[in-house]
Amino acid sequence: MSKSKMLFTVASVVALTSACSDVSEKTEPDQNVNYSQDRGMCFSGGPIYTAVDTVPKVEAVAVRNGSIVYSGDNAGEWCNNNAGPNPIRTDLAGKAMFPGFSDAHGHFVGIGLREMTLNLEGTLSVSELKSKVALALKDLNGGETLYGRGWIETHWPEKRFPNRGDLDGIAPNNPVILERADGHAVVVNTAALTASNITADTKSPFGGDILKDNNGQPTGMLIDKAGALVNDLMPKNTEKRTRLAMKKASDLYASRGWTNIHSMSFDPAGVAMIRDEASKGNVNIRVYASTDIGGGFETKDFAANPFAADLITRRSIKLYSDGALGSRGAALLAPYDDDPDNIGLMLTTYETIMPVLKTALKDGVQVNTHAIGDRANNLVLNWYEEAMMAVPENERAIADPRWRIEHSQILNIDDIPRFAKLGVIPSMQPSHAIGDLHFAVDRIGPERLAGGYAWRSLIDSGSIIAGGTDAPVEVGDPRIEFYAAVHRKDLKGYSNEAWYDDQKVTRQEALKMFTAWPAYAAFEEDRLGTIEVGKAADFTIFDRDIMTIAEPDILKAKTVMTVVNGKVVFKAK
Ligand SMILES: [Zn+2]
Incomplete structure (x- = not known):
């Protein structure tokens, strides 16, 4: 007696046409072939990893109409005969091909917004600062605020703070706010000062300083709390900005080899937008949106749509149970080692979450709940179990x-x-482990760390792990995640004695954490996650074989090509 309203699911966008024309080709276009038809694709000449344990590696893969039609030994003739008229052949030339990498936990719009903040790290002079600002302004409309961060003047030849005079010539109309690397000062232009009513007469606020020149005029430098005087000018997340962020996130992720992201805490209002952006070709990777539920929980929003070759899927919600370890907000069963009066904070209650869980089960909505501390994880498991009973x-x-x-x-x-036992999937981010190793021992001590970032124990107990990045909190780079999962050391190769080295995973497991297992964790294992006949042609090609090279070299791999649904969405120049 399953519920008649089939509310689980998903929805649509655009079926991508396959076989983009800009792949390196061995064959010349045949004048007799109608290229409006699918040409098919063939890959061979390098290691091709399938993420299938029984057949982990093959020699050739062929694609037709966006789907894998052949995966097996090298067979040029087979490709000629079956992959379509005059297939596009890609000689891997020793490069390594994988099922499309999938980030099972990121924040898609946030990743794009990060790209829209002008990065001023490494700026060497006032004149370089000016040219970076001038370039960034080209993307903005008149009146839009340019926000940048990361400059530090200590080694600049000019040996002074930047000032509004430096910025006014290149930015007469757009407010410009540039934050110093330490976050304790900003330089702004005259347009920003005027819009914020900061004049010669404005008094510095408590805890802050409006720097002024010899004539008593503001220089544009706002120290500490004075920076808050321009807060109202900071870019707002308008629909236009959100849509641009989606495009930037898609472009960046495709360039890093990601074919798919499970986007957590996705704004429900953004679902229609992202479908629209995908239909326009601005979002080219798959996005599995796990939406916030806001004030109410409305499963009617999960309009039934069939799985297809769609890029955008919505069938899950994101809940929060506690905070984070670094800020001691993670809910622990016993107090923090470095804060004996503190056991962290639960952000939800049984009374709040239980009705949501029961409704979600009845309506077929997947629930993804944030839990960091051992108390939060224990309670969420209890709640899940009770709802399932x-x-x-x-x-x-x-x-x-x-x-x-x-x-x-x-x-x-x-x-x-x-x-x-409960069929609950741990969704974990290896980069968190190698970042947290520097403070987690202080927070919770070595004993509790036996259950910390416990990939090996979870897999050995029969779990799969959906591997993710938590970008933009972390970088959002498949190489870093893969490296962290198999090496369990930070990017400089450092670990420490309390760090349970034996919790690292094998390379085959790491590959599955970012391919087959996220597919399962999104109900997409029938069409995604492995290289097998019948699955969608989602591929990631790196310039070296991350399954065999020394661990530090994994970080040097470059993305050669990213393919989604048989369409090349990124190709290295
Ligand atoms: Zn997150």
């Missing part, structure tokens, strides 16, 4: 709901096997 399989829209715990960072050892 209360709503038996015959009352659910989907028998196996594949609920996830985002981060699953610090686990009570006894809770580790409960993931597999």
